[in-house]
Amino acid sequence: YSLAKVIGEYLDSKRAAAAVEEILKFGPGGNRVRVRTARRWLKKLGLVFGRYTKGVYVDGHEREDVVFYRQNVFLPRWNYLQRRLVIFDENGNWKLPPGLKEGKRPLVLVTHDESTFNANDGKRQGWMRKGHQPLRLKKKGKGIMVSGFLTPVDGKPVRDAMWLHEYGKKKGYWTGEDMVWHTVHIAIPIFRYAFPDCQALFAFDNASNHKVFSENALVASKMGLHPGGKQTEMREVFDHNRGIPHPMVFPDNYCKWELRGKAKGLEVILRER
Secondary structure, eight states: OHHHHHHHHHHHSHHHHHHHHHHHTOOTTOOOOOHHHHHHHHHHTTEEEEEOOOSOOOOOTTOHHHHHHIIIIIHHHHHHHHTTBOEEOTTSOEEOOTTOOTTOOOEEEEEEEEEEEETTOOOSEEEEETTOOOOOOSSOOSEEEEEEEEOSSOOSOOOOOEEEEEEBTTTBOOOHHHHHHHIIIIIHHHHHHHOTTOEEEEEOOOOGGGGOOOTTOOOGGGOOSSSSTTOOOOOOEEETTTTEEEOSBOOTTOSSGGGTTSBOHHHHHHHHO
16 A cells, blocks of 8 residues: 555656656546556556565464464462452443452452564555565664563552563573563562552563573473583472482582583583482
C-alpha cells in the first residue's frame, strides 16, 4: 500500500505529468492517479503484496511433553491457586475471593512480557515479485529491550514497572540476572506499595532467559573431565550417604598448589563419591 501511494503521488507531480499523460492517455487537463490505479499497475507488473517471512515457525504447543506438563502440572496448580485470586469487575475494582481461609493472603496476578525493537526492523509488508524476497539488511542494528510487568488494575498510583535496556555488542545483552534484578528491585517494591495486603503471583513465559542457572549452579555440562582449566567453580553439595558437605573445588591447602581453589572436574568428583 505504501509503495502504491508513493507511485500515485509521483504520478500526480508536475515533473511526471507530461511523461505519464501520453502513456496513460489522459484527456485535456489530466486526471488524478489514484492509489487503486497504481496498485493495479503493480499487479500488472507481476508484483504481489505480502508479508516478509523468515521461514517455517513451529510453536510446539502440542508436543507430547508440553501437553503432559500443561495437563498434569500447570493446570492443577493453577486451579489450586485460583481460589485465592482476587476478583475484578469491568471497572477495575476488585474484591476478595469467597471462602478465603483465615491467614491466607489474597493473590494478585502479575504478568510479564518482553519485546525488542531494532533500528533495522523495517516494514513487514511490501510489494515484491512472485517467488522473490527483496534484499534486506541482515544485521538488526542497535536495539532496545523492553521488559514490563502488568496487573489487572492499579492499586495506589505508582510508577510503571518497566525497564528499557539498550543492548548490543558494546553494551551487553539482556540476561537472566537482569530479569531477577528487574523483578526484585523494581516490580516487587512497586507491588508491595500498591497492594500492601496482597501477595503477588508472577507469571512468566518460557523464554530462555527465565530458565537460566546461577553462575555457581550444579550443571554437569559446565564441568570438565579433568581438574582446573576454565570450567565453572561450582558451589559445594551435600553428600547424603555420608552426611557431610562435598566441595566441588580443591581446598586452599591442597598438596598441588596449582590446583588450589580450582574446580575438581568430573573424574575427581566421581572418585570421591
